[in-house]
Amino acid sequence: MFGPLIVKPQKSQGCKTGAWRVQSRPHFLQKNCIACKMCLLVCPEHCIYGDEKNTYGTDYTYCKGCGLCVKVCPKQDIEMTEETGENN
């Protein structure tokens, strides 16, 4: 008999940390984006996706609303907006 001992990677995304957001969330304008990838790299949650210009967004299921992506974007193409309470 062994009990709970190891965790396999596919169990990793059970904690929906998007619920931590209270006041605001980042909004990706997708207008002046130059695909520098800085937002994707800075996200401590690694929940920002994107490839070519103006395709960047975040997975609101996990986004904690820290605001680092907004600060780091060289084109100010992300802004903090009011939290809607939806995770889409």
Place this chain on the structure above:
Amino acid sequence: MKTNPLFKPGHTACAGCGQAIAARLVIEAAGPNTIIANSTGCLEVFTTAYPETAWAVPWIHSLFENSAAVASGIEAALKYQGKKDTTNVIAQGGDGGTADIGLQALSGMFERGHDILYVCYDNEAYMNTGVQRSGLTPFDTNTTTSPAGSTSMGNPRPKKPLPEIAAAHGIPYVATASAAYFQDLQRKVKKALSIKGPKYIQVHVPCPLGWRHETNLTLEVARLAVDTGLYPLVEYESGVLSGRRQIAPKPVEEYLKVQARFKHLLKSPDEIKKIQEIADNNIKKYGLKVEAAPQT
């Protein structure tokens, strides 16, 4: 976000955590053929609370002070199995688990010459247990066990020079890095993993909770630490200083005023002067200042 990330979202780090940024960058630079031995601390707790795990590489946590020793065992096992050449071994921990309680195991690992990269996430205090001072807490920092008060300016001791201690062991590669400089950090990780033997990388990672700054200022704070000269980004190869990131030095006050852990110093120009001295000494010692262009 990659389709198969090695470090997944859904972990419970504080919003804006510098260590989460750096840890992800490290494992992505190392790649899937990596086994990690992790010390007890923030990173371990926020990535692996049963039944969750953020790690898609083999990962083991044993105790607080022994990740360098556990990694030594993993490396020995891989050598026995003939798999060491195709597998990276990374031991990682915070400044507490590395510089203080973990120093013995770290030194032993260096001395024995194991083919392991040790990454220290330096957030300058025992953060996971509530912001108590460590050997890497900077001079005059307010922590819960070195609090500022009417008879104290905070931590009375300078940072333990752990990169130099590592370099003094004669290991092939030592570097300091910062959560603010992604490419630099990943370059250093890749360089380290291409060298056989013990390697040490110390990454400066701001902690919005412990340093008391806004969650969206993590990168800015990390950049200021480097740009003031308080956190030199350097490289040592076989004990000799071989590289440094040059800066156009900013006054230390710019760094101190964005973090409430230094709030008590803002009314004490004498203390700020002492900290400026630390920065100036670093700049001189490591040759950090961008030289003025020669007059023609």
Place this chain on the structure above:
Amino acid sequence: MKQFFEGSHAVAQIVRLCSPGVISAYPITPQTHIVEDLAQMVADGKLDAQCVNVESEHSAASVVLGSEACGVRSYTATSSQGLLYMAEVIFNIAGMRLPIVLTCANRAISAPINIWNDQQDSISLRDAGWIQLYAENNQETVDLHLMAYRLAEDKSIMLPAMVCMDGFILTHGMEALDMPEQALVDKFLPAYKPLYKLDTADPLTMGALAGPDYYLETRFAIQDTFKDVLGLLPKISEEFRGVFGRDYKDCLVEEYFTKDAERVIVAMGSVCGTIKEVVDELRKKGKKVGLLKVISYRPFPYARICEALKNVSKVAVLDKSVSLGAYPPLATDIKAAFCGKKKAPKIISSFVAGLGGRDITLESIRDIFRKLTVREVNGEFIDLKPELLKEKYED
């Protein structure tokens, strides 16, 4: 054919025959010869293993934890201060269900510093979740190591095992013994197949944080597994007898003339050899005495002990350790076995002897049999020197 071995050298031999892939230990008297021998074997190309010469016992245990977690059979040895230094890792290894085998060369614990034999070190870690087997002589030490790997690595068990041998008495004692042959060892001990391991081909997380909702069950699981150990060890002993010819019966206890005994001493380790001599001597004089040797201390074989001693009217438990402030450890377990039972010895007296290497002589054992009277005695120290207790520390 019997060969003459120093105990430590015999241990090194049997460990070599078990083919560990990683060995890591820190020297401490009286374990040193074991690890030195293994290092020499590796240097001479007689053993294909990675020897990691660590800077402390805490790291030695951590190294074998790491290597065992990768699926490589590993080994370490220690004693006394070293065992206590790695205590944290000992609990960790059991909690992670890594079947490491460790030799404990039983030695007294500081302060005061003392390098001679008693069993305080391994006894102090009896709660850690390790199987603990105590050897009477060096043949038993060798055989218990082999059975320990077989038992620990069993798919239904996966618990670490500590083989305890009395420091100096056994480690440095010379004995003629039968060393198993490699071919038979390979027959008896299959290759180690871990439950799970660190492998880039199949990543997993070991050592996760288990909160109040999960921790309890991991401890229950180990407790439950110890019941399986009580059932499996006799089967392994039977298998051992079939391959090597030596019969340890259930390998939980050894009954020496207990069947019709009126007075029995219960003990563990090398002192049992001395007790057997006294039993033989007294039996020749018609005295009905016996010895119950406990081999498996953890799991503690309560049922077997009840079965062996329920008709014995007077039992003396001889502890080579002491639980300061309470009844001695082995005595406590023996008393607990009979608590509430209808058939039980009338007297269970307990004695403490041999601490810090104080010699336990034939006369000491005769004395214990003499002290087994109608008056129950608790934790009496044998061969105490009252003149040493006259020290006064005053201004």
